[in-house]
Amino acid sequence: MPSFKSHLVSFILRHSRKKAFASPENLQRWIAYARKTEDHHPPALLRERLDITERSVDGFPVYEIAPKAGERRRILYMHGGAYVFQITSYHWGLIAEMAERLDFGITVPIYPIAPEHDFHAMFGMVGDVYRQMLDETDAEDIVFMGDSAGGNMAVVLTMMAAEEGLPLPSRHVLISPGLDMSLSNPEVFEAERNDPWLGISGGLEASLSNPEVFEAERNDPWLGISGGLEAIRMYSAGIDRSDWHISPLYGDLSVLPKTLLLTGSHDLLSPDNLIFAKKARAAGVDVQVVYEEGMFHVWPLIEMPEARRARDSIVAFLEGEPTKRRATARRTARPALAARPAQAAE
Template identity: 75%
Template sequence: MPSLKSHFVSFVLRHSRKKAFSSPQNLRRWIAAARKTEDHHPPASLYQRFNIEAHMVDGFPVYEIAPRAGERKRILYLHGGAYVFEITPYHWHLIADMADRLGYAVTVPIYPIAPEHDFHAMFGMVGEVYRRMLDETEPDDIIFMGDSAGGNMAVVLTMMAAEKGLALPSRHVLISPGLDMSLANPEVFEAEGKDPWLGIAGGLEAIRMYSAGIDRTDWHISPLYGNLSVLPKTLLLTGSRDMLSPDNLIFAKKARAAGVEIDVIYEEGMFHVWPLIDMPESRRARQRMAAFLSSEKAADQGKSEAVSWSVKASSSDPFKTGLASM
């Protein structure tokens, strides 16, 4: 049963953030308002806990959280925000929690966002970040982690790297990823009404802003239609009140058919990117993410407890949500 905290957060989202996605006009107003207050810097408390350095790639900052002594593994974290909103403290606190639990280095690119920039600028920058990571870190020690739009970017970046013949990351952790922007799945329309966060009208406007005219069925925008066989072992987290869930479940099925080892956490009653928000369900999800990443043994033990998409998909209508400023 969903916690009281999750019900409260859903209520707040439905009466605040969902407005951003209710129309193209509202999304543009929220973007304009966000630009006045957004701050990509890590919260001051993180500097007290970690050694954090920053450098520039293509004119945009990249933050590096140093690893624990002797640890070689490294996470590339790609934040969500519908491609139009900046990283938030919610993202930073999740990143810090993963760094605490695992001791891995974490690379956080503050990539260019729309409407000021588009797909080409975004992937030009994060592609360069990844190439530099490969110069410093063995690909078997690299993990891609992303939420929402960042989950989309993690999958697309891996597919683009495969196309260019680059070494690929060892694992993916995808939190409520956006994997199909085509709206070909009619279940998404039904899910929208139950989603306390995202809406189709505003979402389509965000896609228009960042996609640089690329068709929404192209795998660069909707990686569900790309070559899934190149993807690494994956943990995908999605919830029954997330508008993106119907497409997430299709992605999991197609990925498995393509030979990808993929575990799915399908949390009943949960909304978009719930692991970013402090509540019982997010603490449970973070434990699962850490187990998946810490060792093969821990991941295998966690998998036996996972809720299989094939069991849950028939028992409830999956649907999507999205953090307007995440």
């Protein structure tokens, strides 16, 4: 049974963030406001607890949370935010706990976001960060972790690295990842009814004219697909939404490493997450799924009993020895990691 705290969080979401993703215009207004208030720096309390350094890659900040002496394993953490919002204190709280409990080094790129930047800038920067990590650390000691849009980025970055012949990370931790931006799964609309964050706006397409969809939209407290599509439009650089660079569900899943996928029954993205797990397993990938009844989008970031269970699952998954990749996963010459979309939309 969901905790009282989770019900409270759902109530707050349901009565506060409704307008942000209700329309493209609303999203643009929220982005404009966010640019006046966002601060990517780690909170001061974290700096007191952890050894944090900052450097620059392609002109953007990258934070390094140092591990225990002698520890080689590292996490590349890619934050969520619909590709248009900056890292938050909730992300930093999760990152700090993982650093303290695992003693891994954690690399946190403050990657370029839309609408000021697009897909090519985002993956150009995080690709350079990953190549630099490979110069210092064996791929078998690297984990990709990301939430929501960051989970999408983790999968796409691995697929792009495979395409370029780079060594691949040993594991993925994906928290409520966005894996199918084509919005073609009819189960999404059924899941939307129960999601306390995400909703479907009537501005999507004429084919989504079912009045039940609009009723579900009225009941949703935060993100709408209309605003979400605007975020995708702003970052995708004209790439079709069904292209694997945008929707990695349609890419070569066989290249992915052992994966922990966390999703909840009240998360709009959950149906696609479960399809991803099924397809990845069919492609030979070891996928473990944490499916939490009653939980909403990226719930492990929010302090509550269900999040503590989720974080325990992440620690247990990563504390074991990483599965050894093939011999070519050792450091070799690094070909360029280019952001090359397969096809642009008309």
